Amino acid sequence: MKFSLFNRTAGLRAGQHAVVTGGSSGLGLALSHRFAACGLSVTLVARDKARLATAAAELSDAVPSAVIDYIAVDVADNEALEAAFGKLPVAVDLLVNSAGIIREGYFEKLDAADFHDVMNINFFGTVNCVRATLPRLKRQGGRIVNIASVAGLTGVFGYTSYCAAKHALVGFTDALRFELEPQGVRVQVVCPGEFDSPMVDDLDRTRTPENRRHTLTIPKLGIEDLADATVAGIDSGQRLIVPGAQTRLLVTAQRLAPSIANAIARQRISTAYRGPGV
Numbered sequence: 001m002k003f004s005l006f007n008r009t010a011g012l013r014a015g016q017h018a019v020v021t022g023g024s025s026g027l028g029l030a031l032s033h034r035f036a037a038c039g040l041s042v043t044l045v046a047r048d049k050a051r052l053a054t055a056a057a058e059l060s061d062a063v064p065s066a067v068i069d070y071i072a073v074d075v076a077d078n079e080a081l082e083a084a085f086g087k088l089p090v091a092v093d094l095l096v097n098s099a100g101i102i103r104e105g106y107f108e109k110l111d112a113a114d115f116h117d118v119m120n121i122n123f124f125g126t127v128n129c130v131r132a133t134l135p136r137l138k139r140q141g142g143r144i145v146n147i148a149s150v151a152g153l154t155g156v157f158g159y160t161s162y163c164a165a166k167h168a169l170v171g172f173t174d175a176l177r178f179e180l181e182p183q184g185v186r187v188q189v190v191c192p193g194e195f196d197s198p199m200v201d202d203l204d205r206t207r208t209p210e211n212r213r214h215t216l217t218i219p220k221l222g223i224e225d226l227a228d229a230t231v232a233g234i235d236s237g238q239r240l241i242v243p244g245a246q247t248r249l250l251v252t253a254q255r256l257a258p259s260i261a262n263a264i265a266r267q268r269i270s271t272a273y274r275g276p277g278v
């Protein structure tokens, strides 16, 4: 690993406790491996109990000394979440909100349920988890890390629901930071471009050609590099973490020269344009 989790008073430290939503798969699981390897105890959170048990066993095999637990709960179900998180140990030093879903497609082909599901899990699920852990995080002087997306900073073809949820998440995080930093809780947001994960394997089966062309303006990142860059950003206290040099370039271009960046995006989309055909 290219970073050090030690020797930084503000950084992650062995003995701390991390709660990782979406910890049974993809980025949440890759981050959990790194936390466990560095001596943090980890509680994985997701809905599917069998997948959680497999992920926990995989983590324990990789780091036999690690303390690993899991909670099977839907982050969008606030009542169930409050009850389940009520049983967490009093010390929570780090909350990583990685639980998320995606529904890609032409706006005219997505229905109301797609929008509700994406908002409920990606946005309200995170709000619920923050609320349920906040007293513990304040007690520890802990940190919150919300996994958003480049789709939380710019529009992406086919992601009307996903962009809405991730933009909401970025706005929530930026506002929350002003409230919580004076109370000793660090608040960070991660905005990755596309990376290899089960979510993207599923997406690849059905995505529109326009979405493929637009999102792959930036080449897909490997999950190991992404997780290393994310942990380094978390550890060094960056407020906005954008892993990958090409992704950072695109985000910077979008901010400094939005009309040029959008013209390039429109040109790329036009070469694959098919439309909803309604």
Ligand SMILES: NC(=O)c1ccc[n+]([C@@H]2O[C@H](COP(=O)([O-])OP(=O)(O)OC[C@H]3O[C@@H](n4cnc5c(N)ncnc54)[C@H](OP(=O)(O)O)[C@@H]3O)[C@@H](O)[C@H]2O)c1
Binding pocket: 021, 022, 023, 024, 025, 026, 027, 028, 045, 046, 047, 048, 049, 051, 073, 074, 075, 076, 097, 098, 099, 100, 101, 121, 122, 125, 147, 148, 149, 150, 191, 192, 193, 194, 195, 196, 197, 198, 199, 200
């Ligand atoms: N993959 C990408 O290219 C990409 C790019 C940018 C940002 N992101 C974001 O990064 C995060 C992780 O994505 P990933 O690709 O690692 O996804 P993934 O492999 O599909 O994993 C998603 C995780 O979230 C859990 N989850 C989903 N809905 C949940 C719910 N209602 N309650 C609790 N847990 C739930 C899943 O477990 P269960 O299904 O068992 O609940 C699973 O553990 C997401 O927030 C995603 O939006 C991904």
